[in-house]
Amino acid sequence: MSGLKFGVIVFPGSNCSRDVAYVTRDRLGCETRMVWHRETDIHDLDVIVIPGGFSYGDYLRCGAIAQFSPVMRSVIDHANQGKPVLGICNGFQILTEVGLLPGALIRNRDLHFICETVSLTIERRDLFWTQGYATADGVISVPIAHGEGRYFADAEQLQQIEANNQVVFRYCDPSGVVTPDSNPNGSLDNIAGICNARGNVVGMMPHPERASDRLLGSEDGLAMFAGALAVLA
Amino acid sequence: MTQTYQAQVYVTLRPSVLDPAGTAVQSGLTQLGFTGVDRLRIGKYIELTIEADDEASASQQIDAMCDRLLANTTIENYRFDLHVVNPNTSEAVSA
Numbered sequence: 440m441s442g443l444k445f446g447v448i449v450f451p452g453s454n455c456s457r458d459v460a461y462v463t464r465d466r467l468g469c470e471t472r473m474v475w476h477r478e479t480d481i482h483d484l485d486v487i488v489i490p491g492g493f494s495y496g497d498y499l500r501c502g503a504i505a506q507f508s509p510v511m512r513s514v515i516d517h518a519n520q521g522k523p524v525l526g527i528c529n530g531f532q533i534l535t536e537v538g539l540l541p542g543a544l545i546r547n548r549d550l551h552f553i554c555e556t557v558s559l560t561i562e563r564r565d566l567f568w569t570q571g572y573a574t575a576d577g578v579i580s581v582p583i584a585h586g587e588g589r590y591f592a593d594a595e596q597l598q599q600i601e602a603n604n605q606v607v608f609r610y611c612d613p614s615g616v617v618t619p620d621s622n623p624n625g626s627l628d629n630i631a632g633i634c635n636a637r638g639n640v641v642g643m644m645p646h647p648e649r650a651s652d653r654l655l656g657s658e659d660g661l662a663m664f665a666g667a668l669a670v671l672a
Numbered sequence: 673m674t675q676t677y678q679a680q681v682y683v684t685l686r687p688s689v690l691d692p693a694g695t696a697v698q699s700g701l702t703q704l705g706f707t708g709v710d711r712l713r714i715g716k717y718i719e720l721t722i723e724a725d726d727e728a729s730a731s732q733q734i735d736a737m738c739d740r741l742l743a744n745t746t747i748e749n750y751r752f753d754l755h756v757v758n759p760n761t762s763e764a765v766s767a
Contacts, residue, residue, distance in 0.1 A: 500744055507741075536744065543746040550692050591689060591747055625690065 443668055445471040446484035448514065448530075450494035450505050455527065455648060459490045462651040462664050469668070476508040486523045486667065487514055489530030491584070491646060501544060501587050502532035511537055523567045523667065524640045528585055531632070531642030540635055540642045541600060542592035544585075548625025552586040556657070557623055559608045559631055559645060560615055566634060568641045569607060571666015578615045579659035581645040583623060583631075588644040590626035590633075597627055608632035608643055674723045676757040677730040678764040683743045683750045684715035718742055721757060730754055 445463040449456045456473060464471040474481055476494075481487065495504035505511065511533070518524045518539050526534040534540045547553060558578045563569055572579070592600060600606060608631040612621040622629045624644075632643030647660025685691050691713050698712035724730035734752050743750040755764035 499741070503741065503744070535746075541746075543744055545689065545747055546692055548690065548692055550696060593686075593688065593746065596746075625692075 443469050443485050444483060445469050445486045445488060446474045446481055447471060448474050448476065448487065448489045448510055450476045450492065450508060452494045452496055453490050453492035453529070455491035455529075455646065458646075458648045459488050459527070462648050462661065463488075466651060466661070467665055467668065474510060476505070476510045479509050479513050481510070481513045481517060484517070487517055487525070489514070489524070489526040489533055490648070491528030491530060494529055494533065497529075497587075500532075500536070501529060502534075502536040505529075505533045506537040515539065518635075518640050521637060521639050525568055525663070526640075526642040527646055527648065528583075528588070528644055531644055532587070534640065534642045539640050540633055541596050541605075542590055542633070544587055544644070545589050545591050546587050547585070547589050547623075550586075552584075553588070553623050554582070554584040555623070556580050556582045556650075557631075557645060558611050558613050558615070558621065560611045560617060561608060563604065563607045563634065563638070566607065566638045566641065567667055568634075568663055569666065570669065571662030571664075573666070575662070578611055578613065579650075580657050581647055581650045581660050583645045584649075585624070585644055588626070589624045590628075590630040590644075592627060600630075600633060601628065603636055605633050605636065606630055607634050607641055608645065674725055675730075676721055676723055676759065677727065678719065678721050678755045678757050679730070679734050679752050680755075681718040681720070681734065681738065681742060681750060681752040682715060683718065683738070683748050685713060686747055686749055689747050715748075727754060 564573045609629040611617045634641045647663040650657035650660035694712045694714045701709045738750040
């Protein structure tokens with residue numbers, strides 16, 4: 440067992456929590472604890488993952504209600520201490536609603552719920568979450584599954600995000616070129632994932648946990664979780 | 673003595689945010705023959721009652737509610753109307 444302990448936050452309506460735990464616990468052998476949204480003590484955890492799903496039925500806006508869960512106070516403290524937090528899909532939406540990441544995720548440009556595998560460029564390979572890709576090059580193939588994943592920020596925010604190198608992943612074509620045609624949902628600047636200024640909090644619409652086992656067709660997402668072990672193990 | 677107010681809150685997408693659902697509905701209207709329809713935007717309507725000392729206090733609280741939860745000001749604007757609720761009839765009358 441690695442010394443790194445993962446926590447996976449579970450809200451009413453989360454539906455990717457077990458997929459994440461399968462990767463961290465069963466594939467990587469890390470101690471992993473499911474954290475119910477009413478819990479407040481998460482000090483035993485090194486790494487927090489907020490999984491995908493439809494927390495609180497996406498009422499009002501995706502992630503809007505989840506931000507007031509008791510556990511989110513503790514997640515904010517965890518993040519403010521510089522510890523790693525990853526929000527996937529609905530988890531990304533929650534991180535923007537709670538203010539840990541800038542911008543918002545809104546209705547896809549073409550209104551469809553999109554469920555497909557997309558190509559991503561990795562713009563930052565130096566983060567806790569992306570160091571597993573440090574020596575790799577090229578694009579990764581990871582599935583997306585969302586109706587509200589179009590990244591939006593106002594002009595000033597966007598300029599700041601780009602200037603601070605806070606874009607972590609962009610939608611691209613299979614050869615790695617970022618084109619309008621490879622943007623599935625209308626996200627500004629083809630943004631698929633970003634980090635905070637400090638780099639410890641990452642949010643992404645694609646699902647790396649669904650690309651972490653050869654049985655599912657791709658292992659391109661595994662390094663998101665495995666790369667972290669090198670440092671803290 | 674406190675007074676009951678009814679608030680009617682309108683949450684709309686900021687003008688800079690593309691509204692694909694609004695565009696789709698607008699094209700539906702056009703197909704129905706309603707020509708000349710333009711700038712159709714879809715928003716949310718929220719209604720609530722609140723006990724407050726006076727209108728200024730009610731207004732201040734609704735502002736805080738919108739900023740913290742009812743609207744996401746990164747993508748949305750909001751405005752609201754306040755009406756005094758008649759305690760005998762429970763009907764809202766103009767404030």
